[in-house]
Amino acid sequence: MAFNKLQPSSGPFFLAAGASMRIFVTRPGEADFGAQWIMADPNNEGHPVKLTVSDFTKELAFHTANTQGQFFDPFTRYAVTVHNTGSFACHFTVQGGGNV
Numbered sequence: 001m002a003f004n005k006l007q008p009s010s011g012p013f014f015l016a017a018g019a020s021m022r023i024f025v026t027r028p029g030e031a032d033f034g035a036q037w038i039m040a041d042p043n044n045e046g047h048p049v050k051l052t053v054s055d056f057t058k059e060l061a062f063h064t065a066n067t068q069g070q071f072f073d074p075f076t077r078y079a080v081t082v083h084n085t086g087s088f089a090c091h092f093t094v095q096g097g098g099n100v
Contacts, residue, residue, distance in 0.1 A: 002097030005041070012043055012091035015051070015084035022055075023094060025078045038080040038096040050086035055079070 006025065007013060015021060025038055038056070042049035057080070063073035084090060 002095075004095040005093045006095070007093045012093050013040075013082070014089065014091050015082065016089045017084055017087055020081055020083045022079060022081050025094070025096075026075060032076040033098055035099040036078045036096060037099070038078060038094050040082045040092045041095045043091045043093070045088075045090060047088045047090075048086055049088065049090045049092075050084070051090070051092060052083045052085045053080050054083065055081040 003025075013021065013023070023038065025036070036058070038053065040051035040053055042051055057078065059077045059079065061075055061077050062071035063075065065071045080094075082092070082094075
């Protein structure tokens with residue numbers, strides 16, 4: 001299942017030159033969609049942009065736990081680190097999808 005132009009409700013992500021951020025994606029229904037790729041998709045702001053992604057992660061997380069250490073309500077969360085390796089600050093969204 002592909003996705004395109006994902007961004008926070010406040011608008012596109014922003015990174016200064018040399019900065020990095022971690023982005024998390026949970027798919028609809030919080031289901032496990034197998035291997036998923038997340039790529040940074042830079043906005044055209046009239047200057048060169050170079051965004052590098054790394055640290056792809058697939059995590060089995062849980063919404064709740066009790067005092068006995070038991071976990072409940074599992075879901076799958078995907079993540080990636082985006083590095084602005086270019087010389088200019090930029091806005092971007094994310095896009096991606098699975099290997100299937």
